[in-house]
Amino acid sequence: QSSVTLYGLVDAYVGTSKVKVSVPGASSSLRQSVVDSGGINTSRFGFKGSEDLGGGLKANFVLEGGFKADTGATDPTGGYTNPYTGVVSSSTFSRNSWVGLSGGFGEVKLGKMWTPYDEVKGLGAAAFDANIFAPATNVWLSNNYQANPGNAIYYSTPSFSGFSAAGMYSFGENKAPGVDAGKIMSANVQYANGPIAVALAHQVEKASGAVGSTKFTQLNGSYDLGAAKLLAAVGHVKDGSDKSKEFQVGVDVPLGAVTVSGGVARAKLTGPGGELKSTGFGLAAKYDLSKRTFLYTGLQLSKNEVVGAGDIKTDTFAVGVQHKF
C-alpha cells in the first residue's frame, strides 16, 4: 500500500588536487589528497511518488537530500541557507522538496525545486558536467547562481514538436516596512529533436531592497553524430558593473562500455576592479559496470589570471565509483 520510491546515488572517489598561487610576494603551492564525495554527481537520497488522479492528471512529489559520501554529513555541509536572509537551518531535503500536479496543461510544482536555468545549464557541458572534472569548474562565474532557492512556484509546458519551456518565481518573503521583498525569477526554452538539443535560459536574482539585480543568461546545445556528441555553451553574467562572458566546447565519445568526454572552457570578467581571465580543461572517462554502477577517472586544470596581478592554477585528478539505487 506504500506509494513511494526510495532512491539515491552514492558517488565517492580518491583524488588529489593542487592549488598553486603565483602572486608577486604571496606565492604558494599545496597538494591535498582526499577521499571525497560527488566526483561526477552529488551523492543524494530521496523519496518520490506519482499518483494517477484520472483524466491524465497526476499528483507528484520529490523529497531529496544531499550528503557527503565520505563523511555522512549533510550536503551542503552547512545545512540550508536561506538565499534571501542568510539564515541557516538544518536541512532534511536540501535538493528537492516539492509537491505538484501534472497533466495535459504541463506541470506545476510548489516548494523547492531546480530553477529552469539550472535545469538546462549542463546540457552542453563536457566531462559529464562532473562536479570536479567539468571544464567550467573554477572557471565560470555563472556557477554562482541560486540553483534551488525554494519558496517557489514553478510551471513547465508540455512538449510541442520538441519545443518546451519552463518558468519559476521564488518569493523572498522578507518584505520590511518600506523595503520590497527579494525575488528570483528563472525561465528556459528548450528544443530537442533527433540528434539536436538546444536550450536558452535566463535567471534574475534580486536581493531585498536592492536597486539592481544579477542576471544570468546561457545558451547550451549538443549535436549527436553517433560516433561522437558535440557540446557547446555560451553564457553571460551581469552583476552591477561587472560583466562576464563565458563559453565552453567539448565532445562525448562512446566506446562500448567506456565513454570519454572532454572540453575547454573560458571566461572573461570585466569590471571596475579590473579584468579576470579564466581557462579550464577537463577530461573524464566512465566505465559502465552495469546500468546503475560505473567506475570513473578524470582530470581538470584551471587557471584564473587577474590581469597584471598574478594567477591561481589548480589541477585535480581522481578515480572513483558511482552507484545508483
Add this chain to the structure above:
Amino acid sequence: QSSVTLYGLVDAYVGTSKVKVSVPGASSSLRQSVVDSGGINTSRFGFKGSEDLGGGLKANFVLEGGFKADTGATDPTGGYTNPYTGVVSSSTFSRNSWVGLSGGFGEVKLGKMWTPYDEVKGLGAAAFDANIFAPATNVWLSNNYQANPGNAIYYSTPSFSGFSAAGMYSFGENKAPGVDAGKIMSANVQYANGPIAVALAHQVEKASGAVGSTKFTQLNGSYDLGAAKLLAAVGHVKDGSDKSKEFQVGVDVPLGAVTVSGGVARAKLTGPGGELKSTGFGLAAKYDLSKRTFLYTGLQLSKNEVVGAGDIKTDTFAVGVQHKF
C-alpha cells in the same frame, strides 16, 4: 523481507498574510506573500512498523520527522530543542520516535510521542484544525504546550464500550544537587460512540526546581448530524497568576468531494499584567482529488487586544495542495 513502511505527507501553499499593529504611537501594517509549508498539516516523512509477536501481542514503532516543503529545511527549523534544558541539537525524527508493545492490556510506548493532551486537542477544532486556518490560531494561549517532549513513557487503555484513556510521564533528566528534575505529565479520557466524540485532557508542565507549574485543561467534543458535524472546545490554562479561558465552536459541512469547515474562537487572559482579549475566525475548504490528494483554500482572521493598550490584527489567505504517501 523488509518490515517497515515509508510514509509521509507534503503540504504546500501560496498565501498572503497581513499583520496590522494598532498601538498608540507604534502602529504598523505589513503584508507578506509566501510559498510556505503545512497550510493544513505539517509536512512530514516517517518509517513505521508493527510486528505480530503472537497471542495478540505486537511490537510497534514510529520514526517521523517534520520538514518545510517550501525549503526542505527540518521542521522545527531550529532542530530539536530539549524542553527542559533548552539545548538545541539537530533532529532526525522531530515528531515521533518511539518503540513499544500493544495487546489486550492496551499500549505502552517509550521515547518521544504526542502527549495525551495533544492527541485529543484537535477533536473539536474547526477549519480542519489547520495550522494556518483554525479559528484558534494566534488566539489561544493553550497552543503553547509541549506537544511531544520526549524522554517519556506512555500508556493507553484499550477501548471499553467507547471509553478509553491515556497517560504519559516525561522525565526532565536534569536533576542537580538539591534541585528536582523537571517533568511533564499528561492524560486524557475519551468517549466515542456513533455520532458522538468527547475528550477531556489535562497536562502539567513543571520546570526543574520550579515552585509552581503550568496547567492546561481542555474539553473537546463533536456531534455528527450527517449533513454537518458540530464542533466545540473549551479550555483553561493556569500559569502562576495568569489564567486564560478559551472556547471555540465550529461546523464541518461535507458536500461531495468538497468539505467546508469554519468556526470562531475566543480567549481571555487575566493576570497581574492586565487583560488580553483574543478573537479568531477561520474558514477553509478541501477539494478531494483522491483519497490521498486534495486542494485547499481558506482564510483566517485574528484580533489580539491588550485592554486599554491597542490591538494586533492578522489576516491570512491561502490556496494549496496536500499529498499523502
Add this chain to the structure above:
Amino acid sequence: QSSVTLYGLVDAYVGTSKVKVSVPGASSSLRQSVVDSGGINTSRFGFKGSEDLGGGLKANFVLEGGFKADTGATDPTGGYTNPYTGVVSSSTFSRNSWVGLSGGFGEVKLGKMWTPYDEVKGLGAAAFDANIFAPATNVWLSNNYQANPGNAIYYSTPSFSGFSAAGMYSFGENKAPGVDAGKIMSANVQYANGPIAVALAHQVEKASGAVGSTKFTQLNGSYDLGAAKLLAAVGHVKDGSDKSKEFQVGVDVPLGAVTVSGGVARAKLTGPGGELKSTGFGLAAKYDLSKRTFLYTGLQLSKNEVVGAGDIKTDTFAVGVQHKF
C-alpha cells in the same frame, strides 16, 4: 525497480544511574532517572543495497544514521564532528556512508565505515557489549578511539580457512604549508572456526603536524562451550607518555528465550599525571519476544580511582526494549 532496503533498530529503556564522587573536599552523589536510547545498541536507520554485476562482482552501499529514540535527535547529538579539524556539521548518515565493490578479491569500500579495530572490538565483550551494561563502560580508556573517521578507503580479504584480515586508511585532508595532514590507520586479523573466534586489532591516530600518535591494540576472543560462551579481551593504549593496560572476562549463558551475560573489566593507566585504576562489573539479560524484538534488563557498576586522590563510582540499572526492522 527499487533496489534498496530500508532497515533499522529502535532501542529505548527506562533507567536510573548514580554518580558518586568521593574526593576529599569535593564529594557529591546524584541519581538521575531517565527514558533514554540505545541501552544495548545505538538506535539507527539506514538504506543499503547490493547489486550483482556478474562474475561474482557486486556493487554495495550502506547509508546509516544514528538517532536518539527518546528525543528523535540525531546521534551523536552534536552532528558530525570532523575528527581532524573539529569542525561540526549536521549529519545525515552519522554511522555509515560508503560505496564499494566486493568479489573473489575481498571487499573495497570508499567513504565512512567502521574501522577494522572497531569491527572486532566487541567480539570478547560481556553483557552483549551493551552501551550501558558492558563491564568496560566508564572503565577502559580504549573506548576513546575514532570508530568511523570517514575520508577513508577500506579493504578486507576473503576468508581463508577461517582467517581474514582488514585494513583502512583515513585521510586527514588538512595539510597546510609545511604541516602534514593527519591520518588514521586501522587493521585487524581474525580467525573464526567452529566454537573459536579470535581477533587482533590495531589502530593508530595521528593529528595534523603532531610528532607522536595514539596507538590502540586489542586482542579479543570467545569460545563457545554450548552451555556457555566464554569471553575475554586484553587491550593496550599508548598516548604519548600515558599507557593504559586493560582486560575483561565474561560469559554468555543461553537459557532458551533468555540469555544472561556478565563479566568484569579492569584498566590501569600510568603516566606523568599519576595512576588511574578502574574496575567495572556488568550483568544483563535479554528475553527474546521474536527474532527481531527483545526485552532487556541489566546493571553496571564502575569505579575509577585516581590513586591517592579519591574515586568516582557509578551504578546504572535499566529495563528496555529493542526492535529491529
